Amino acid sequence: MYNKKVSLLLGGLALFIFTPLIHAQCAARFDKVEHIYDDFESYHALQQVDSKKELRISVINDESCQLQLVITSENQAQLKGQFQSVPYQMQSIQSQLVSTSTLKLSFTNSSTILSLLIPSGTPIKAGVYTDRLQMKLYDQGSKLLDEREYSIQENIVPRTSLSVLGYNTFSNTINLGELIPGKEYTMLPSLQVVTNSDIQLSVSSDNNGKLIHSLYRDKYAINYSLDLAGSWLELNNVSQHKFSYSGQTVYLLPLKIQLNDFERQAAGEYSDIIRFQISPLNY
Known part of the structure; x- marks a missing residue:
């Protein structure tokens, strides 16, 4: 009779320990990367404002998740072309700059906005310029949940x-x-x-x-x-x-x-x- 009570107690204790771990798992994934604004191709060096490209990055299955998005530029935050490399800046109101080519972002309502800026006054020769962004999605424990690449190609037109x-x-x-x-x-x-x-x-x-x-x-x-x-x-x-x-x-x-x-x-x-x-x- 005594041994039966001990086994029952231990079984209940095991159930109490493992149940929270099951509920804590995060299954978030990338949903879409949407191109919402771009005036890079109309850029000219005499304009008075920075040129901007904006992306909306959204995720799914992120309920009860604390997510972190890390974005890294393949070309070290430069648009590479036949004639030159053009430096640009990565910005977001929900971000922390790790380096000139790496940015950490958080999400609000399952999405975040990434802005790429070419500062006004930057001399750029007309031509095609490219870069590739590596996007990695992590949970609060720094576990990699998903990753995606986004290619940038801009044709700066002759002006x-x-x-x-x-x-x-x-x-x-x-x-x-x-x-x-x-x-x-x-x-x-x-x-x-x-x-x-x-x-x-x-x-x-x-x-x-x-x-x-x-x-x-x-x-x-x-x-x-x-x-x-x-x-x-x-x-x-x-x-x-x-x-x-x-x-x-x-x-x-x-x-x-x-x-x-x-x-x-x-x-x-x-x-x-x-x-x-x-x-x-x-x-």
Whole structure:
């Protein structure tokens, strides 16, 4: 009779010890990684705000779990491309930064938001850039529950603009004043090129490098040359110039005009139209 009571007591004690362990197990898993915002591809170095990419990471079966998400960048928090590597920042309001390339996040209502930022002013050449994020889900005991990879691929598109700065920039017309043989005219505006890619600048003259009389177009003309940022151009044909992007985003190209020697020209107005056109290369 005594032995039966002891066995019954021990059995009840064993049940009391192991039942809480069964209930404490966590079966959480990754559910979805959703792409909710991205303006990386429209980034340009002169913008005033950081460029951002946002991901929503959600889990399932996380009832009564205390979870921790560890995200590590394969490229050390850099977008790698053919021409350069672009550093970015990983941020979240529910995070702890372990290193520049590793972030620990917690969850609220079974999800968390991860933000990737490219700081404004970062010079980036147009092209395709990639990285891979390794996501690992742990329980409160640091047991690995699930893992997932997320690939990043961004195509930074070419962005090129051409504007006129400086002298007489409120008009597309430049008045040289009195035309003097052999004179060099320096009071001209400058071209400003803003680009994130290799570019080609084409320069052409409607009159093939001649200032032509407004009335006697077939009889009176004055030849001239155009200086573009220190290089004299002959305008009897289209002149093409290539600029290779090497981290410089803004190019300032001063202009000068020099008249050829001339004599016995009729008084009056002489004019020409110079056309500038830029286009990205190799994209």
